[in-house]
Amino acid sequence: xxxxxxxxxxxxxxxxxxxxxxxxxxxxxxxxxxxxxxxxxxxxxxxxxxxxxxxxxxxxxxxxxxxxxxxxxxxxxxxxxxxxxxxxxxxxxxxxxxxxxxxxxxxxxxxxxxxxxxxxxxxxxxxxxxxxxxxxxxxxxxxxxxxxx
Amino acid sequence: xxxxxxxxxxxxxxxxxxxxxxxxxxxxxxxxxxxxxxxxxxxxxxxxxxxxxxxxxxxxxxxxxxxxxxxxxxxxxxxxxxxxxxxxxxxxxxxxxxxxxxxxxxxxxxxxxxxxxxxxxxxxxxxxxxxxxxx
Numbered sequence: 001x002x003x004x005x006x007x008x009x010x011x012x013x014x015x016x017x018x019x020x021x022x023x024x025x026x027x028x029x030x031x032x033x034x035x036x037x038x039x040x041x042x043x044x045x046x047x048x049x050x051x052x053x054x055x056x057x058x059x060x061x062x063x064x065x066x067x068x069x070x071x072x073x074x075x076x077x078x079x080x081x082x083x084x085x086x087x088x089x090x091x092x093x094x095x096x097x098x099x100x101x102x103x104x105x106x107x108x109x110x111x112x113x114x115x116x117x118x119x120x121x122x123x124x125x126x127x128x129x130x131x132x133x134x135x136x137x138x139x140x141x142x143x144x145x146x147x148x149x
Numbered sequence: 150x151x152x153x154x155x156x157x158x159x160x161x162x163x164x165x166x167x168x169x170x171x172x173x174x175x176x177x178x179x180x181x182x183x184x185x186x187x188x189x190x191x192x193x194x195x196x197x198x199x200x201x202x203x204x205x206x207x208x209x210x211x212x213x214x215x216x217x218x219x220x221x222x223x224x225x226x227x228x229x230x231x232x233x234x235x236x237x238x239x240x241x242x243x244x245x246x247x248x249x250x251x252x253x254x255x256x257x258x259x260x261x262x263x264x265x266x267x268x269x270x271x272x273x274x275x276x277x278x279x280x281x282x283x284x
Contacts, residue, residue: 045221069243071231071253073216089214089231089240091253096243098233098253101212112212114233114240140238 004138006063011130015123018058022051031055032123039121043081049074052120053086059126060090060133064141069093075117086129087117090137092144099140100133150206150273155266162205163198176262183226183260192217195259196228203232203272211235211276218256229254232272234279241275 006014019031029037034051041047053072061067068090075085090099102113116136118129163175175198182190196215204210212233218225231254232241242255257268 069251069253071214071229087214089253091240091243093251096240097238098212098240099238101233101235101238103212103235110210110235112210112233112235114212114214114231 006131006134008127008131010063011059011127011134012123014059014062015055015126015130018055018062019051021058022054031126035121035123035126039084042084049082052126053088056086056088056120056126056129056133059130060137063130063134064137066141067093068099068137071115083119084121084125085117085119087115088129088133089115090133092141095144097140097144099137101140102136152263152266152270155202155206155269156262158202158205159198159262159265159269162201163194166201167194167198175265179259179261179265182224186223188223192224195265196230199228199257199259199265199268199272200230200232202269203276206269207273207276209235209276211241214254216254225258226260227256227258228268229256230268230272232275234276237279237283239279241279242272 016031037047038049038052057070071089073087074082075087076082088100091097092099098114100114100116104111116132118125118132120126120129160175163178164171164173178194182192182195193215196217200213200215212235214231216229218227218229230242233239234241240253243251243253245251255271257264259265259268
């Protein structure tokens with residue numbers, strides 16, 4: 001069950017390249033500048049926060065070399081509203097296997113979670129989020145490969 | 150399971166496991182949500198109840214992610230459910246839409262107990278299909 005361990009630099013490069021992919025020509029804004037605006041207008045419904053999930057998904061898919069089916073959502077906490085936390089679920093389109101599924105034991109009780117979530121405010125938060133997603137997706141893919149699925 | 154019995158289990162689970170109040174009623178909660186659309190309402194109690202009832206009736210604990218959909222102003226009464234089989238990790242709600250778009254969740258409008266029963270029946274069908282596929 002071998003899988004590549006990406007360095008933080010590789011993840012940063014993938015994020016920057018992914019941002020270039022999704023940039024529209026008229027938006028000559030760097031990812032860092034987008035994140036500055038994002039922090040400033042976090043709770044402004046007129047500001048599109050979609051740049052964060054788009055760049056994260058594109059970066060993960062670039063690094064893994066495959067496309068997945070995704071569900072992402074901003075997490076709203078009452079009464080604070082949107083705090084920058086995003087939740088992601090990745091599914092393999094061929095097998096429909098949930099790649100972000102996690103099971104753990106606490107006090108002899110089994111718990112499941114099917115999403116990965118991180119609060120994103122700065123560039124390094126994006127790096128952490130991509131790392132967490134890779135940490136879920138790559139072992140799941142390796143397991144599927146070893147099981148011949 | 151008959152619809153009437155599912156409605157009963159919805160009420161029991163809502164009262165005992167979700168609201169934790171012996172006086173609580175799922176039907177009254179839904180009526181309040183439908184009529185008041187109070188932003189302070191713990192709206193996630195609705196999909197949490199549905200998911201817990203599917204677990205209870207099927208006798209299994211699935212991996213769940215639920216989302217209360219919102220428009221510009223408030224919750225719409227629509228809920229997205231993503232359901233994962235903990236044994237196979239298969240996303241049971243993943244499907245391709247009529248437009249050819251692949252999605253991982255199913256959406257139900259739940260404004261009445263009967264809507265909730267419809268959601269439970271649909272999700273149980275997915276659970277039972279997976280059991281048959283793995284038999």
